[in-house]
Amino acid sequence: MxxxxxxxxxxxxxxxxxxxxxxxxxxxxxxxxxxxxxxxxxxxxxxxxxxxxxxxxxxxxxxxxxxxxxxxxxxxxxxxxxxxxxxxxxxxxxxxxxxxxxxxxxxxxxxxxxxxxxxxxxxxxxxxxxxxxxxxxxxxxxxxxxxxxxxxxxxxxxxxxxxxxxxxxxxxxxxxxDRLLGFELRSDGSLSNYLTLAHEGQPRELVDDVAIGQGSYQPIQMNGQEVYRFAVRKVPEVIEKALFRANLTVEQIDWLLLHQANQRILDAVADRLALPKEKVISNMARYGNTSAASIPIALDEAVRAEHLKPGDVIASAGFGAGMSWGAAIFQWGK
CATH class of the missing domain: 3.40.47.10 (Thiolase/Chalcone synthase)
Structure with missing residues (x-):
């Protein structure tokens, strides 16, 4: 890019x-x-x-x-x-x-x-x-x-x-x-009902003909099957688009660093990109899904364990509620 x-x-x-x-x-x-x-x-x-x-x-x-x-x-x-x-x-x-x-x-x-x-x-x-x-x-x-x-x-x-x-x-x-080599960001609000943390207001009349909806938020609701289908279809695609913008190929990826949502999603995306499992960074066994924190937690652990080294090419992708998804191709280091 x-x-x-x-x-x-x-x-x-x-x-x-x-x-x-x-x-x-x-x-x-x-x-x-x-x-x-x-x-x-x-x-x-x-x-x-x-x-x-x-x-x-x-x-x-x-x-x-x-x-x-x-x-x-x-x-x-x-x-x-x-x-x-x-x-x-x-x-x-x-x-x-x-x-x-x-x-x-x-x-x-x-x-x-x-x-x-x-x-x-x-x-x-x-x-x-x-x-x-x-x-x-x-x-x-x-x-x-x-x-x-x-x-x-x-x-x-x-x-x-x-x-x-x-x-x-x-x-x-x-x-x-420039260590940020390429990216692609996407959103599709027509799929937003797959994963929600929605406001739920109860009607409260303030004066005649003036009412508001007052309340808090419902718990997280998710259609897991649809989220899985969405992720395994859209994530490889958005990574390939980001790689194209970076003028790189899948073969040049050193590490695949995805949002840590489900190990089956990580495995399916790696398979679709023809990446070996040893290139996939995963720590969800110990943390579960920490939403926006999942990629940087996994990144930090890989850096501190010296698995990920300066100059390594990382294909990272997040996906989830909104629905939103995106990929960034970057190299670690100065």
Whole structure:
């Protein structure tokens, strides 16, 4: 994808954080009628981290952000912009500015971006535009969600899937190359009923002829079969489009890093792209589906384990509610 400005994007640090409390599949069977065999065989998930009542999204996001800053070797004062990809902010007006204050990034502008499980990829592309135009030098991109707040713990089709956590990357301007090689973003609102966390208002009459709908949100509702069909059809396609924009082929991919929704989806996408399983990054067995946090958590673990090395070509894709989906082809490092 052409970049006319001559300013490139580098990925200089990563970090992640998750609650200490872990609910494994054996204990999940005490919450809802299920079993480890039922969950693991259908999803690949064995446990998930869950935020305690007194814990907040801000807490995990700030910890992940600080870990990323430490790896990048910069301070929070160096950050120009914070983008928080989340669907479960502590405050409906947004949590990015709370994280900005928590880490001491006093110079940074901060805003929330909501694209559900695609949020981190959408956020990466958004951050890159600010850097490529020269508007900002250093962007802190965070993906964080606390989905346990909005799960129906009596619905075994959904409650077994989701976990809580946060991941972050530092993206900085570079004069020696552009590490974001290509991307493709898509949305289709006609499919939005497949996965929802919808507002449910009860009529309240204020005065004659003036009424409002006042209420909260329904728990997460999902048509799992349709989401699976959607993902295995659309994700390989959007990755191939992003590769075309990057002028690369599937054979040049070092790692496939997908939103960690379901191991069967990861396997199906890898098969359709003819990628060997050893190139697929997966940690959902230990985290479950953490929505916008899933890609950066898996990325950070791969970097810190030294599986993923500077210069490696990563094909990443997010997909989920909206419906939204997107892919980014990038190289790790400066």
């Amino acid at each position: 052409s970049n006319q400005s001559g300013i490139g994007v580098a990925f200089t640090g990563s970090g992640s954080a998750a609650p200490e409390a872990v609910l494994d599949n054996e204990n999940m069977s005490r919450v809802v009628e299920t079993s480890d065999e039922w969950i693991a065989s259908r999803t690949g998930i064995h446990q998930r981290h869950l935020a305690a009542p007194g814990e907040s999204l801000k807490q995990f996001a700030a910890q992940a952000a600080q870990n990323a800053l430490n790896m990048a070797g910069i301070s929070a004062a160096d950050v120009d912009l914070i983008i928080l990809a989340t669907s479960t902010a502590d405050d409906l007006f947004g949590s990015a500015s709370q994280i900005q204050m928590a880490i001491g990034a006093h110079r940074a502008a901060a805003f929330d971006l909501t694209a559900a499980c695609s949020g981190f990829v959408f956020g990466m592309v958004t951050a890159a535009q600010y850097i490529r135009t020269g508007a900002y030098q250093t962007v802190l991109l965070i993906g964080a969600d606390v989905l346990s707040r909005w799960v129906d713990w009596g619905d075994r089709r959904t409650c077994v899937l989701f976990g809580d956590g946060a991941g972050a990357v530092v993206m900085q301007a570079s004069s020696v190359g």
